[in-house]
Amino acid sequence: MRRRPLQCPFCDNYLAPPVDIHSKTIDVTGGICTCSAVYALDRAGHNLGEIFLEALGLACKGDLDKALALSPDRYETETFDYDIHTNTAARRENRRGKSGKIIFVRLKS
Numbered sequence: 001m002r003r004r005p006l007q008c009p010f011c012d013n014y015l016a017p018p019v020d021i022h023s024k025t026i027d028v029t030g031g032i033c034t035c036s037a038v039y040a041l042d043r044a045g046h047n048l049g050e051i052f053l054e055a056l057g058l059a060c061k062g063d064l065d066k067a068l069a070l071s072p073d074r075y076e077t078e079t080f081d082y083d084i085h086t087n088t089a090a091r092r093e094n095r096r097g098k099s100g101k102i103i104f105v106r107l108k109s
């Protein structure tokens, strides 16, 4: 599948490349969309579980306790292959774990 510029899967906004975000509880490379979805980068595609938790924490504005207590029906999530050099993403298709991944999370209201 063709790579496309990084875009929010929930509202189709075009997004800036992930940046380093540090707070008391969060240490992640990602960003926040205007629709309140968040995204987080896993550079090597090896730490998806961990990065997913960071993204969830970011979606909860740094409240990791709240993030850990969320049940899966409270949020939506999407994962894409991501190329940081071109800021493009593609639907996950190959299972070779070489490329970076970008995880989107949006809390349901």
Ligand SMILES: [Zn+2]
Binding pocket: 008, 009, 010, 011, 012, 013, 033, 034, 035, 036, 037
């Ligand atoms: Zn969005």
